[in-house]
Amino acid sequence: MKILVYEKLIFERIYSPVNKKHIKTFEPNPENINRKVNPTERRYNRIAPFYDLMEWVTERSVFQTWRNDLWSRVPPGKVLEVGVGTGKNIPYYPKGADVTAIDLSEGMLTKAKEREKSLEVKVDLKHMDVQSLSFPDNTFDTAVATFVFCSVPLPVRGLQELNRVVKSSGDIWLLEHVRINKPLIGSLMDAANPLIVRMMGANINRRTVENIKNSGLQIVNVESLKGDLVKLIHIRA
Numbered sequence: 344m345k346i347l348v349y350e351k352l353i354f355e356r357i358y359s360p361v362n363k364k365h366i367k368t369f370e371p372n373p374e375n376i377n378r379k380v381n382p383t384e385r386r387y388n389r390i391a392p393f394y395d396l397m398e399w400v401t402e403r404s405v406f407q408t409w410r411n412d413l414w415s416r417v418p419p420g421k422v423l424e425v426g427v428g429t430g431k432n433i434p435y436y437p438k439g440a441d442v443t444a445i446d447l448s449e450g451m452l453t454k455a456k457e458r459e460k461s462l463e464v465k466v467d468l469k470h471m472d473v474q475s476l477s478f479p480d481n482t483f484d485t486a487v488a489t490f491v492f493c494s495v496p497l498p499v500r501g502l503q504e505l506n507r508v509v510k511s512s513g514d515i516w517l518l519e520h521v522r523i524n525k526p527l528i529g530s531l532m533d534a535a536n537p538l539i540v541r542m543m544g545a546n547i548n549r550r551t552v553e554n555i556k557n558s559g560l561q562i563v564n565v566e567s568l569k570g571d572l573v574k575l576i577h578i579r580a
C-alpha cells in the first residue's frame with residue numbers, strides 16, 4: 344500500500360502540468376537559478392564598497408579607453424545596461440539615450456545610484472537578474488554589458504534573455520575577459536578559477552564567444568584587446 348502511494352507521488356511529480364511545461368520549453372528550473380545566483384550576489388555585495396578602489400589602476404590605464412570606444416558605437420535610443428556595477432559606464436552613455444541599467448547586487452546598485460546622482464544623469468536603475476528579465480520582448484534598441492558574463496551563473500540563459508528583450512536586428516555589445524585558448528595558460532586559468540570566483544565573483548576561464556554561439560545569437564565581430572584576454576564583441580539580435 345505504502346509503495347503504491349509513493350509510486351503515485353512520483354508519477355504526479357514527473358507528469359504534473361508544471362513539469363510537462365518545463366520539459367516542453369526547456370526552461371531551467373527557477374529554483375536552480377536562485378540557488379546559483381545567491382552566492383554571486385553575496386560576493387558582489389561584499390566587494391561593492393571596495394570595488395572602485397580595487398579597479399583604480401586598470402580603470403585608468405585601459406578600461407576607460409575601452410568603455411569610451413564601446414559606447415561611441417551605441418546610438419541614442421532605448422538602451423539596456425546589464426550588470427551596471429558601481430556605474431562606471433554612466434559617464435559614457437550617449438547623450439539623449441533612454442538607459443535602463445540592472446544589477447543583481449543591491450550593494451553595487453547603491454554605488455551606481457551615488458554615481459548617477461553626482462553625474463546628474465538620469466538612469467532607470469533596477470535590481471534584476473539577467474537570467475530572468477522582467478521586460479517584455481523587443482523592448483530595447485541596444486544592450487551593453489561590460490565584464491559581466493564572467494560572473495553570470497548561467498551565461499547562455501542570460502544571453503538568450505538579451506536576445507528576447509532586444510528588438511530584432513538591434514545590437515548587443517559585450518566587453519569581456521575570456522579564457523585564453525593556449526594549453527598552459529588556459530590550464531593555469533582553470534586551476535586558479537575556483538579561488539578567484541570565491542574572492543572576486545568573476546570566472547577567469549569563461550568561454551564567452553562559445554557561449555554566445557550556443558545561445559543562438561549571431562556574432563557580427565570579435566575584436567581582441569590585450570592579446571586574447573579581453574574581447575569586444577558585437578552581436579546582432
Ligand SMILES: C[S@@+](CC[C@H](N)C(=O)[O-])C[C@H]1O[C@@H](n2cnc3c(N)ncnc32)[C@H](O)[C@@H]1O
Binds near residue numbers: 472489
Ligand atoms: C565585474 S562587475 C562589472 C561591473 C560593471 N559592468 C563594470 O564594467 O565595472 C560584474 C557585475 O555584474 C553583476 N552581475 C553578475 N551576475 C549578474 C546577473 N545574473 N544579473 C545581473 N547582474 C549580474 C554583478 O553584481 C556585478 O555588479
